[in-house]
Amino acid sequence: MTIFGVALLSICTLVGVFLGDLLGVVLGVKANVGGVGLAMMLLIAARVWLQKSGALSHGVKLGVEFWGTMYIPIVVAMAAQQNVVAALRGGPLVLVTAVVTVTACFLATALLGRIGRERPSDVHDEAEVERGGDIISGDLIPGAAPHPSARKA
Amino acid sequence: MMHMIQHLFIEQSLVAAFAVIGVVMWISLVISKRLTAGRVHGSAIAIVAGLVLAYIGGIVSGGQKGLADIPVFAGIGLLGGAMLRDFAIVATAFEVDVVEAKKAGLLGVFALAIGTVLPFIIGVTAALAFGYRDAVSITTIGAGAITYIVGPVTGAALGANSTVMALSIATGVLKAVLIMVTTPMLARFVGLDNPRSAMAFGGLMGTVSGVAGGLAATDPKLVPYGALTATFHTGIGCLVGPSILFLAVRSVTG
DSSP: OHHHHHHHHHHHHHHHHHHHHHHHHHHTOSSOOSHHHHHHHHHHHHHHHHHHTTOOOHHHHHHHHHHHHTHHHHHHHHHTTSOHHHHGGGHHHHHHHHHHHHHHHHHHHHHHHTTTTTSOOOOSOHHHHHHHHHHHTTOSOTTSOOOHHHHHO | OHHHHHHHHHHTHHHHHHHHHHHHHHHHHHHHHHTSTTSSOHHHHHHHHHHHHHHHHHHHHOSSSGGGGSGGGTHHHHHTSHHHHHHHHHHHGGGOOHHHHHHHHHHHHHHHHHHHHHHHHHHHHHHHHTTOOSHHHHHHHHHHTTOTTHHHHHHHHHTOOHHHHHHHHHHHHHHHHHHHHHHHHHTTTTTOOSHHHHHHHHHHHOOHHHHHHHHHHHOGGGHHHHHHHHHHHHHHHHHHIIIIIHHHHHHHHO
16 A cells, blocks of 8 residues: 555654654754654665565555655755745855865766776666666656666666 | 635645646756756756745745745745655655665765765865854755755754755755766766766765766766765765764864
8 A cells, every 4th residue: 555655754754853853862962963864774774674575565665756756846845945035145155165066076086986997887686776766856657667768778 | 816816825735836846847847858958957957946936936025935935835835845855855765776785885885975075075165265153054055065955954954044055055956957067078087987987976976866967968877876876875965964064063163
């Protein structure tokens, strides 16, 4: 049932955020400490456990992955409620930070990409990897077969 | 008539928000395909459109919450609010393939570590240079240089103000747009033509739509490798941003 997936996602989120609140109290930070990250780790662990025990049903996947496909639209809605009018006063800060960051990361890619370059990389399940990217970018309906382009690649 | 529609939008706020965001996404995808030949990812255009709408909303309402301050668009506030935003971010973790993640090995871990710390340091340095002195604002701006998700998640966890949050998101969005546009041009220069360097690239750049769009425009078969590490990137950023990185900044600023 789809609700099991949504409920699994909810429970992971609630437990993660609660642990983040607890961690905040322990560390003396007046904030939630990494609750979303902890929730993500719980969900990864839950998926691995469900796969091993053969309980990862279509409904569970659909329930979780629907919300994965809603990631970008939700981020768009989030962007639409920010205080952009005030932010534009900090224009140079945004420009300088973004340009320097991207430049630095490209240089780091050039360095890291050359480390161990001779070793061939083999992927155990390329279609599955492609499918994940498609779902988050919203190009794939949850539970459907991999995108045609996934097979091509 | 107009009054009735207005009333409907206010009463069905979340449903109306789905429709509004759906239209924004659709227009953005059309612009992406027709005007940029798919070079600029539709999601990046949609996010920029969201920020433009937030600007218009801010001018019209004079409020702090962009488009959500206009009563007929109040549902945007719920759809893009902290609750559903965190929920959707957690859902993306479901797409992480643990076997692949393990095989990416040291290079991937190394790239993720550098890709988190390097942008953060650059963001923090820029925030200091532009006169920010409180640990919460500095951390939020630094986190925005990691991705446009890590920035607001960190800011929300630390209680940063909306202005700093918007700066943080704007930095992350501009970073994503720059990655999408420049990756096809710089791919040869940085040796981005094999799965290993794509994994390093994803870990370093982080932002999922930036990496997916950039690699798709460069070589579609590299997309999954980059997206794989990039998917981890936001999770790691969300974990260390409001915790280790914030504590590090606070220990320096006092």
